[in-house]
Amino acid sequence: MHKIIEKQQLSEQVFRMKIEAPLIATERKAGQFVILQLDTNFGERIPLTIADADAAEGTVTIIFQAVGKTTINLSRYEVGQSIANVLGPLGNPTHIEKFGTVVCVGGGIGVAPMHPIAQAMKQAGNRVIIIMGARTKELVIMEEEMRAIADELILVTDDGSYGRKALVTEPLKELCAQTDGKPDLVVAIGPPVMMKFCAATTRPFSVPTVVSLNTIMVDGTGMCGGCRVTVGEETKFVCVDGPEFDGHQVDFENMLKRLGSYRGQEERARHACVLDAEADKLAALQTGASK
Amino acid sequence: MSHKTREELDAAASEVLAALLVKKADTGLKNRDRLNFPQQDMPSQDPLERRHNMQEVTFGYTEAQALVEAERCLQCKNAPCIAGCPVAIDIPGFIREITGKDFARSIGVIKEASLLPAICGRVCPQESQCQENCTLGKSLKDQEKSVSIGRLERYVADLDRASGAVSIPKIAPSTGRRVGVIGSGPASITAAADLRKAGHEVVIFEAFHKPGGVMLYGIPEFRLPKQIVEDEIETLRKMGVEIKTNFLVGRTRKLMDLLEKDGFDALFIGSGAGLPKFMHIPGENLVGVFAANEYLTRSNLMKAYDEGHADTPISHSKKVAVLGGGNVAMDAARTAIRLGAEEVNVVYRRTRKEMPARVEEVDHAEEEGITFHFLRSPTRILGDENGHVRGIECLSYELGEPDDSGRRRPVAVAGSESVIEVDTVIVSIGNDSNPLLRKTTPELNVNKWGNIIADDNGKTSIDRVYAGGDIVLGAATVILAMGQGRKAAAAINEMLAREAVEPVPSGTGSGL
Numbered sequence: 001m002h003k004i005i006e007k008q009q010l011s012e013q014v015f016r017m018k019i020e021a022p023l024i025a026t027e028r029k030a031g032q033f034v035i036l037q038l039d040t041n042f043g044e045r046i047p048l049t050i051a052d053a054d055a056a057e058g059t060v061t062i063i064f065q066a067v068g069k070t071t072i073n074l075s076r077y078e079v080g081q082s083i084a085n086v087l088g089p090l091g092n093p094t095h096i097e098k099f100g101t102v103v104c105v106g107g108g109i110g111v112a113p114m115h116p117i118a119q120a121m122k123q124a125g126n127r128v129i130i131i132m133g134a135r136t137k138e139l140v141i142m143e144e145e146m147r148a149i150a151d152e153l154i155l156v157t158d159d160g161s162y163g164r165k166a167l168v169t170e171p172l173k174e175l176c177a178q179t180d181g182k183p184d185l186v187v188a189i190g191p192p193v194m195m196k197f198c199a200a201t202t203r204p205f206s207v208p209t210v211v212s213l214n215t216i217m218v219d220g221t222g223m224c225g226g227c228r229v230t231v232g233e234e235t236k237f238v239c240v241d242g243p244e245f246d247g248h249q250v251d252f253e254n255m256l257k258r259l260g261s262y263r264g265q266e267e268r269a270r271h272a273c274v275l276d277a278e279a280d281k282l283a284a285l286q287t288g289a290s291k
Numbered sequence: 292m293s294h295k296t297r298e299e300l301d302a303a304a305s306e307v308l309a310a311l312l313v314k315k316a317d318t319g320l321k322n323r324d325r326l327n328f329p330q331q332d333m334p335s336q337d338p339l340e341r342r343h344n345m346q347e348v349t350f351g352y353t354e355a356q357a358l359v360e361a362e363r364c365l366q367c368k369n370a371p372c373i374a375g376c377p378v379a380i381d382i383p384g385f386i387r388e389i390t391g392k393d394f395a396r397s398i399g400v401i402k403e404a405s406l407l408p409a410i411c412g413r414v415c416p417q418e419s420q421c422q423e424n425c426t427l428g429k430s431l432k433d434q435e436k437s438v439s440i441g442r443l444e445r446y447v448a449d450l451d452r453a454s455g456a457v458s459i460p461k462i463a464p465s466t467g468r469r470v471g472v473i474g475s476g477p478a479s480i481t482a483a484a485d486l487r488k489a490g491h492e493v494v495i496f497e498a499f500h501k502p503g504g505v506m507l508y509g510i511p512e513f514r515l516p517k518q519i520v521e522d523e524i525e526t527l528r529k530m531g532v533e534i535k536t537n538f539l540v541g542r543t544r545k546l547m548d549l550l551e552k553d554g555f556d557a558l559f560i561g562s563g564a565g566l567p568k569f570m571h572i573p574g575e576n577l578v579g580v581f582a583a584n585e586y587l588t589r590s591n592l593m594k595a596y597d598e599g600h601a602d603t604p605i606s607h608s609k610k611v612a613v614l615g616g617g618n619v620a621m622d623a624a625r626t627a628i629r630l631g632a633e634e635v636n637v638v639y640r641r642t643r644k645e646m647p648a649r650v651e652e653v654d655h656a657e658e659e660g661i662t663f664h665f666l667r668s669p670t671r672i673l674g675d676e677n678g679h680v681r682g683i684e685c686l687s688y689e690l691g692e693p694d695d696s697g698r699r700r701p702v703a704v705a706g707s708e709s710v711i712e713v714d715t716v717i718v719s720i721g722n723d724s725n726p727l728l729r730k731t732t733p734e735l736n737v738n739k740w741g742n743i744i745a746d747d748n749g750k751t752s753i754d755r756v757y758a759g760g761d762i763v764l765g766a767a768t769v770i771l772a773m774g775q776g777r778k779a780a781a782a783i784n785e786m787l788a789r790e791a792v793e794p795v796p797s798g799t800g801s802g803l
Contacts, residue, residue: 044602085500087537221498222725225567225582257678265604
């Protein structure tokens with residue numbers, strides 16, 4: 001059991017939780033993830049990236065968007081409650097070394113897993129430029145933490161409600177187009193479509209681009225093969241070969257389709273879950289009213 | 292095919308038994324008599340019903356059936372059946388106790404050699420082990436007519452379970468030594484029990500949220516009820532074995548750290564085969580293509596078949612192709628039928644005779660309406676405009692010269708491509724070894740397939756580290772894994788006993 005020590009709501013659907021997981025806190029490195037499950041008998045196992053960890057305290061921080069059945073349920077957990085199962089750290093750590101200038105692109109909730117990577121890149125002596133993007137101002141997360149790491153931080157929103165009105169690919173392209181000092185490495189984490197376009201943006205400039213994939217997974221240890229992606233004509237498993245891959249080699253079209261494998265069922269489950277919540281609210285209101 | 296109910300089978304057996312007992316009392320039974328007793332069929336759910344449920348297919352023998360089947364055994368002195376058993380159960384011995392109706396003693400004989408009789412009685416490939424060499428089968432010139440050793444084993448094991456008197460083995464006084472066991476499948480369960488019995492502190496590390504390994508995530512409920520596996524795990528707990536779930540050795544903690552920092556005096560690796568193989572044909576990553584591991588894990592461990600309760604989704608397939616001819620392929624095909632598929636096709640590149648699956652599973656699959664395409668092999672998987680499977684193109688084969696395994700090698704017939712229309716493809720052609728442990732433990736020597744190299748006692752290239760089961764053998768069986776777990780545990784016990792006489796410095800003992 002993994003007790004929730006802190007909980008914060010970062011935006012309407014995005015939550016941060018600090019949970020007890022001493023072994024994972026000790027072993028984890030930037031780029032790794034956990035798989036968690038709320039109910040041992042019937043719960044689903046979902047992969048979530050590790051946003052931060054404190055080995056001394058024995059905690060890891062996860063940031064998640066309440067969009068599926070499990071994440072919606074998890075968002076209702078309060079401090080003091082426990083998560084039944086947390087496995088990790090999984091996946092290969094990010095390859096960290098002094099590359100020179102590293103551009104870290106975080107889109108939406110992808111800023112969370114980017115945080116430890118940017119931190120490690122900075123510690124390795126890189127000049128770290130962070131591009132963080134969100135649909136709108138309310139969805140911008142971890143700005144302060146990222147600002148503390150960045151040599152330069154570029155903030156964009158789709159609607160221009162905060163920072164520059166642009167998609168992350170625009171400043172990325174400008175950085176790559178610089179005649180002197182184009183980036184030595186780009187790391188992009190965010191929605192699959194964003195990563196796809198980041199890779200497309202950097203390709204003409206031949207800037208090496210690493211993306212971190214979050215695919216469908218069951219065990220997360222190489223056993224099920226559900227997470228497989230096509231990378232440069234080869235089939236790779238995100239859980240044991242990744243989660244980071246050369247963005248210029250990833251077949252994003254195939255990955256996007258595979259991500260939708262269970263869309264109908266997931267949508268029904270999410271809907272049922274939301275309906276449950278509405279029913280709970282109504283019930284609470286009615287009891288409140290009857291008092 | 293007419294399905295006989297359990298009652299019908301029991302009535303027939305009772306009749307045979309009555310006559311048999313009279314003769315036995317009168318003149319005694321001759322081998323000639325034993326040859327003539329009818330082999331007892333396994334009572335099972337009606338195929339038309341069981342296609343729609345997850346309950347166990349077979350019911351197990353009735354007493355009359357068990358008694359008749361046991362009398363078929365010739366009690367040969369040389370007992371070739373024992374040589375065919377990876378853990379060398381005294382087979383004529385336990386069968387003799389059945390004929391005397393001393394079922395408690397019978398299970399006692401089995402348990403001297405095997406820890407998991409209720410499981411092995413159900414999932415062992417008896418026809419290629421103990422029953423392969425049975426003298427009765429040889430005399431009848433049909434090995435399928437051998438004594439049904441597995442069914443008899445299951446009969447006494449189930450009686451023992453039903454009696455509720457499952458005994459907890461005696462544990463030797465504490466030795467103060469700690470042994471870690473990696474994985475919780477059959478090899479690990481056996482090793483853990485034997486190590487604990489010797490008085491060592493034993494900790495099992497399991498990556499999943501529930502222990503049991505392949506018996507939980509791989510083998511379906513309808514073939515091996517999960518309650519049986521859970522009971523075996525419970526016995527381990529009662530023996531004092533500690534089980535840590537959600538613990539992936541190599542990631543949660545490095546293997547060498549367990550030895551060097553966490554105070555373990557020895558380790559047993561029984562982590563299983565792992566990584567599913569694919570065919571490397573076009574279309575393999577289309578939506579609707581699954582490794583059998585994924586499909587079965589969703590259904591079995593994650594209980595996706597129980598849609599009302601489980602959060603984990605599973606494909607609602609209508610037309611399915613399963614690639615492969617092993618037990619896992621049969622499990623996947625029969626699961627698909629139970630999940631509502633209208634048509635399930637097993638595509639296998641050799642013939643029925645070469646199928647590695649247990650004969651009983653193939654028969655059951657056929658009874659349940661699964662279609663077999665022999666001497667066919669897929670060349671590509673076809674997709675629609677949404678990237679979803681719409682069919683599988685196969686090439687026909689004919690049998691040529693025998694290959695290294697002695698099986699005749701299938702040779703492609705040029706121009707024989709044809710398409711089976713399906714919406715789901717389940718790939719079940721075996722597993723490669725999981726790279727995780729070898730990648731995070733460079734000291735561990737592996738062969739070119741990535742399997743851990745271990746000697747006859749399971750000892751690996753790392754001092755104090757032993758291994759067994761599929762991680763050493765490649766994909767094998769429950770009973771072979773058990774046999775290896777047992778051997779390795781004996782070697783570890785011996786090593787630790789030797790050290791108790793001539794003490795050596797042990798780990799730093801920081802504990803976990």
